[in-house]
Structures are given as C-alpha cells and as structure tokens.
Amino acid sequence: MTDTDMTFTFRPVDPLAHGELLHSWVTHPKASFWMMQDAKLEDVERAYMEIAADEHHHALLGLRGGVPVFLMEKYDPAHRELTGLYEAQPGDAGMHFLVAPTDTPVHGFTRAVITAVMAHLFEDPEVKRVVVEPDVRNTAVHALNEAVGFVPEREIQKPEKKALLSFCTREQFTAATRVAA
Incomplete structure (x- = not known):
C-alpha cells in the first residue's frame, strides 16, 4: 500500500474488542476536542457499548489496508447530540470523526478521511444533509469541513462546549469534492 492509496473500508466498532485501541486514540493529546482525555479503558468501553445499544447512534472504524486508522460516528440529530438545539429535518445525519494519532x-x-466519511454517509439514500457541531475553537476541523462542502450556520451552546453548527447537503459535498454522492 502506498501513501497515495486512500481507499477505506468501514467496520462496526466492537466496544470490547476495540476498546484498547479506541482508548489510545481518544486519550491522545491530539484528540483533546473528543473530550475523553482522562477516560479510563472501562469508560471508553462503556461509552461505546452505549452507542452500540443505541438505535440512533452508530460507531464505525475506518480501515486502510485492513488496519484501523479512524473512528466515525453517525447519529440522528433529532434524537441525539442536537435535540432541541436546531430544527432537525428528515434526512439529517449527524457525524463525528477522529483520525488515529500517528508519528x-x-x-x-x-x-481523504473526511471525504470518505461523507461519501459513506451519503451512500444511504435517506441521508439528505450531514450536520456537525465541532467546538468553535477547533479551527482545523472547520477548514476540513469547509473543504468538503459544509456551510456554518451559527454558534450553539451545548452542555459540554460552544459549537459551530454546520450543514452539508449532497449537492454541496459533490460540488466541493467532485465525489458523486
């Protein structure tokens, strides 16, 4: 596999089998916006067991050449994360992603990861628009979001952070990336 091979596959997270791996990712200093810096292994396993049992929230590992290299979460913003903070529309899907730390x-x-995540979300014909709510201070992810077609709407106050509510339709994603959605 070469550095230019950016082909990814997706696999559901197994909270116990992938717990140590996820723990190493979410507690890494580069994952500060994931807000799990002080989490113990059991905390991470429990969090992902809750997601696995939740019909409105799903966690997937992104693999490159069979090796886990990122985490993505898809959630229904009408039922999780953004409930009551904006007016959810039919076809909205919430998303989080975390790239594994590397030296x-x-x-x-x-x-390439966020593009693959978005393409994966839009593979579902029911998904019309992707919603994100990154921390307002996370300027790196704001730039990535913009690169794949997200348009910021406004700042919102969540219990754990001030977030930048942003949206990306299929058409905006395709226009920004030239990837058919």
Whole structure:
C-alpha cells in the first residue's frame, strides 16, 4: 500500500474488542476536542457499548489496508447530540470523526478521511444533509469541513462546549469534492 492509496473500508466498532485501541486514540493529546482525555479503558468501553445499544447512534472504524486508522460516528440529530438545539429535518445525519494519532503524518490523509466519511454517509439514500457541531475553537476541523462542502450556520451552546453548527447537503459535498454522492 502506498501513501497515495486512500481507499477505506468501514467496520462496526466492537466496544470490547476495540476498546484498547479506541482508548489510545481518544486519550491522545491530539484528540483533546473528543473530550475523553482522562477516560479510563472501562469508560471508553462503556461509552461505546452505549452507542452500540443505541438505535440512533452508530460507531464505525475506518480501515486502510485492513488496519484501523479512524473512528466515525453517525447519529440522528433529532434524537441525539442536537435535540432541541436546531430544527432537525428528515434526512439529517449527524457525524463525528477522529483520525488515529500517528508519528508519521501523510499529507492529505485527514482530508481523504473526511471525504470518505461523507461519501459513506451519503451512500444511504435517506441521508439528505450531514450536520456537525465541532467546538468553535477547533479551527482545523472547520477548514476540513469547509473543504468538503459544509456551510456554518451559527454558534450553539451545548452542555459540554460552544459549537459551530454546520450543514452539508449532497449537492454541496459533490460540488466541493467532485465525489458523486
């Protein structure tokens, strides 16, 4: 596999089998906006067991060449995360993603990941628009979101953070990335 091979596959998270891996990712200093810096292994396993049992929230590992390299979460914003903070529309899907920490970064990798995550979400014909709510201070992810077609709407106050509510339709994603959705 070369650095230019940015083909990814997706697999559901197994909270116990993947717990140690996820723990190492979410507690890494580069994952500060994931807000699990002080989590113990049991905390991570419990959090992902709750997601696995939730019909409105799903966690997937992204693999490159069979090796886990990122985490993505898909949620229904009418029922999780954004309930009461905006008017959810039919076809909205919420999304989070986290790229595994590495000592050997590959140029363009994170952009390839978010593009793959968005394409994966839009593979579901029911998904009309993706909603994100990153921390307002996370300027790196704001730039990535913009690169794949997200348009910020407004700042919102969540219990754990001030967030930038942003939306991306299929058409905006395709226009920004030239990836058919």
